[in-house]
Amino acid sequence: xxxxxxxxxxxxxxxxxxxxxxxxxxxxxxxxxxxxxxxxxxxxxxxxxxxxxxxxxxxxxxxxxxxxxxxxxxxxxxxxxxxxxxxxxxxxxxxxxxxxxxxxxxxxxxxxxxxxxxxxxxxxxxxxxxxxxxxxxxxxxxxxxxxxxxxxxxxxxxxxx
Amino acid sequence: xxxxxxxxxxxxxxxxxxxxxxxxxxxxxxxxxxxxxxxxxxxxxxxxxxxxxxxxxxxxxxxxxxxxxxxxxxxxxxxxxxxxxxxxxxxxxxxxxxxxxxxxxxxxxxxxxxxxxxxxxxxxxxxxxxxxxxxxxxxxxxxxxxxxxxxxxxxxxxxxxxxxxxxxxxxxxxxxxxxxxxxxxxxxxxxxxxxxxxxxxxxxxxxxxxxxxxxxxxx
Numbered sequence: 001x002x003x004x005x006x007x008x009x010x011x012x013x014x015x016x017x018x019x020x021x022x023x024x025x026x027x028x029x030x031x032x033x034x035x036x037x038x039x040x041x042x043x044x045x046x047x048x049x050x051x052x053x054x055x056x057x058x059x060x061x062x063x064x065x066x067x068x069x070x071x072x073x074x075x076x077x078x079x080x081x082x083x084x085x086x087x088x089x090x091x092x093x094x095x096x097x098x099x100x101x102x103x104x105x106x107x108x109x110x111x112x113x114x115x116x117x118x119x120x121x122x123x124x125x126x127x128x129x130x131x132x133x134x135x136x137x138x139x140x141x142x143x144x145x146x147x148x149x150x151x152x153x154x155x156x157x158x159x160x161x
Numbered sequence: 162x163x164x165x166x167x168x169x170x171x172x173x174x175x176x177x178x179x180x181x182x183x184x185x186x187x188x189x190x191x192x193x194x195x196x197x198x199x200x201x202x203x204x205x206x207x208x209x210x211x212x213x214x215x216x217x218x219x220x221x222x223x224x225x226x227x228x229x230x231x232x233x234x235x236x237x238x239x240x241x242x243x244x245x246x247x248x249x250x251x252x253x254x255x256x257x258x259x260x261x262x263x264x265x266x267x268x269x270x271x272x273x274x275x276x277x278x279x280x281x282x283x284x285x286x287x288x289x290x291x292x293x294x295x296x297x298x299x300x301x302x303x304x305x306x307x308x309x310x311x312x313x314x315x316x317x318x319x320x321x322x323x324x325x326x327x328x329x330x331x332x333x334x335x336x337x338x339x340x341x342x343x344x345x346x347x348x349x350x351x352x353x354x355x356x357x358x359x360x361x362x363x364x365x366x367x368x369x370x371x372x373x374x375x376x377x378x379x380x
Contacts, residue, residue, distance in 0.1 A: 031239035
């Protein structure tokens with residue numbers, strides 16, 4: 001029936017096939033997007049005051065690296081991540097607590113006593129004793145931790161997520 | 162516009178020819194039982210897609226297998242749905258493939274010139290059962306552990322070489338991390354590779370030889 005205004009059998013089958021196929025694809029495909037993205041979307045926030053040690057432990061004028069461990073649950077396991085903080089004690093009770101994570105691409109910086117600089121082993125970034133940029137590809141100075149002193153002990157404010 | 166793009170592609174890829182040969186081919190008057198093969202193919206693709214999704218989180222190690230599945234079920238958005246489809250789809254696939262075989266047998270569709278299509282179908286049925294057997298261990302729960310203990314022990318009852326087969330299946334004398342790793346490997350690489358290759362051959366022959374008609378009383 002070439003002149004029929006109605007859909008012919010062949011067209012009907014095509015439409016139904018495409019419709020059912022799309023429905024099945026959506027039932028599997030749409031949930032799959034949420035399924036894949038879950039760990040990226042459900043980022044857990046955590047914050048805590050982490051004790052770093054008695055103030056007397058930190059010599060004046062020399063950055064001291066202190067490591068601390070924070071654990072968190074990732075999916076099906078608990079991961080212990082290690083972090084580093086440089087404590088720089090100046091004259092009087094002037095204190096700075098710098099993260100040892102390079103602001104370029106997250107390598108860990110080291111204190112170089114000879115040149116009096118924080119140096120990143122990955123891409124030659126250099127920071128001064130206050131974390132300021134000397135040279136290199138880093139976009140900003142080293143990050144600082146908020147800190148407080150309680151009964152002679154230094155605590156830093158660790159925030160994540 | 163789209164017509165022009167399609168014409169350009171068609172001239173180079175022969176899309177119309179592929180469509181005519183694979184989907185627009187002549188078939189005899191048949192019934193719904195003749196859709197079981199397509200249903201099997203659909204389930205194979207569905208199991209493939211959901212299986213690939215599951216490997217994003219599943220870890221085939223005794224330390225993490227069970228916990229990673231708990232995470233899929235409770236922590237991941239729609240994880241229960243993806244695993245549910247894979248779980249029930251597996252049982253359904255075994256059923257559908259089996260009915261597909263019964264249809265072929267009762268309608269005598271395995272006869273000349275389709276004997277080799279039947280042979281590849283036998284391999285496909287066995288590989289499908291192998292997928293069920295290997296997949297059953299992966300949750301690494303009590304049911305999985307003991308089902309595989311029993312399943313491999315059945316293989317061990319073969320005269321003379323049984324013990325050897327059992328140890329090859331288990332990767333040692335007992336179920337262990339080695340067993341889980343090799344079942345996982347078989348489940349996601351070896352058996353799917355065999356299935357894909359055999360489905361290719363199977364479909365090539367279906368298209369080349371055409372499908373058989375429903376037998377009449379004279380046959």
